[in-house]
Amino acid sequence: MGAAHGPNRGSAFRISCIGHGRWRHASPPPQARISDGCAQSAVEAAPTTARGAKLGTVTTAHVASMEHAPAAWRVWPRAALYSEGWTWRLIDRAVTAGRLRRARRDAYLHGDVDAATFAACRIGGQLACVSELARRGVFVLEANRLHVRVPETAGRLRCEGRDVRIHWSGGGERDAANVDLLDALRDAMLCQQPLEAIATLDSALHLGLVDEAGLAEVFRRLPRRLQILRRLTDAAAEAGSESIMRLLLRKAGCHVQSQVRIPGVGRVDFLVDGWLIIECDSEAHHGGWEKQRRDKRRDQVAASLGYATYRPIAEDIFWHRDAVMAAVRGLCAMRAVVRP
Numbered sequence: 001m002g003a004a005h006g007p008n009r010g011s012a013f014r015i016s017c018i019g020h021g022r023w024r025h026a027s028p029p030p031q032a033r034i035s036d037g038c039a040q041s042a043v044e045a046a047p048t049t050a051r052g053a054k055l056g057t058v059t060t061a062h063v064a065s066m067e068h069a070p071a072a073w074r075v076w077p078r079a080a081l082y083s084e085g086w087t088w089r090l091i092d093r094a095v096t097a098g099r100l101r102r103a104r105r106d107a108y109l110h111g112d113v114d115a116a117t118f119a120a121c122r123i124g125g126q127l128a129c130v131s132e133l134a135r136r137g138v139f140v141l142e143a144n145r146l147h148v149r150v151p152e153t154a155g156r157l158r159c160e161g162r163d164v165r166i167h168w169s170g171g172g173e174r175d176a177a178n179v180d181l182l183d184a185l186r187d188a189m190l191c192q193q194p195l196e197a198i199a200t201l202d203s204a205l206h207l208g209l210v211d212e213a214g215l216a217e218v219f220r221r222l223p224r225r226l227q228i229l230r231r232l233t234d235a236a237a238e239a240g241s242e243s244i245m246r247l248l249l250r251k252a253g254c255h256v257q258s259q260v261r262i263p264g265v266g267r268v269d270f271l272v273d274g275w276l277i278i279e280c281d282s283e284a285h286h287g288g289w290e291k292q293r294r295d296k297r298r299d300q301v302a303a304s305l306g307y308a309t310y311r312p313i314a315e316d317i318f319w320h321r322d323a324v325m326a327a328v329r330g331l332c333a334m335r336a337v338v339r340p
């Protein structure tokens with residue numbers, strides 16, 4: 001079997017999946033890998049490719065950026081491999097060599113498939129909802145449980161003791177191991193609490209994975225009771241903690257401005273009621289003494305200009321929201337005493 005048997009030979013595969021939510025740009029796969037007949041590591045949804053049109057479905061039309069085009073791993077039934085020139089011996093060799101992985105009876109995946117997608121396929125469905133979004137690098141608060149979409153007609157599922165959330169629904173591309181992006185966002189809106197759900201949408205918008213038209217399509221698929229959430233999204237939010245903090249402040253009735261540039265201080269995450277700066281700190285973005293020194297000096301300049309600064313840490317915004325909002329209320333009460 002030569003290269004000509006490889007699916008979508010010559011398509012523009014520019015990005016490969018290298019793990020949960022991480023992407024790297026890559027040259028087209030080497031010919032040797034194409035020649036094994038199932039070599040494309042991620043099925044890229046370059047809109048011009050047949051593969052993208054097929055697997056991207058509705059999503060492709062709504063994706064804002066090629067840099068974050070949706071990708072899905074392909075599931076290969078044995079018959080599909082045979083039809084492309086494979087023999088049982090070649091399949092056996094590819095599995096032994098790790099180029100193919102057998103997820104379940106009659107379902108093969110590329111050897112580089114990520115663990116979550118493989119697990120979902122092994123169970124008998126597609127990686128979906130928050131699990132699929134986490135794979136794409138979109139913020140979700142909790143992704144420990146595997147969310148899997150399974151056809152309503154599915155028989156026995158191989159959960160094998162895993163903590164799995166099953167989404168029973170039909171549809172979806174049968175040869176894709178991952179749901180499309182808009183379906184994943186729709187499911188995540190239903191599966192998460194409203195604040196987390198909005199933070200997820202903010203993240204998808206901020207990453208350029210979805211545009212306003214895509215967002216409209218997500219909400220078209222959602223029940224009426226959730227439509228109110230659409231106007232709460234903000235693509236400027238740079239992290240999930242920022243999104244949730246913004247929503248907590250709005251809920252408390254504060255006047256909140258996001259990403260405000262203050263002369264002498266620089267850009268701050270939030271300016272509340274015109275005097276309180278809130279910076280959402282996380283270990284990932286604010287580690288190291290040098291960074292802490294810069295932050296403290298920024299706070300010092302801000303204080304000299306009459307601003308107060310509060311720096312809640314991300315884990316408290318996620319898990320200890322009462323404590324965070326008690327701090328905000330305390331600062332506001334103090335301000336009221338100082339400036340009645």
Ligand SMILES: [Zn+2]
Pocket residue numbers: 128129130147165167187188191
């Ligand atoms: Zn879910």
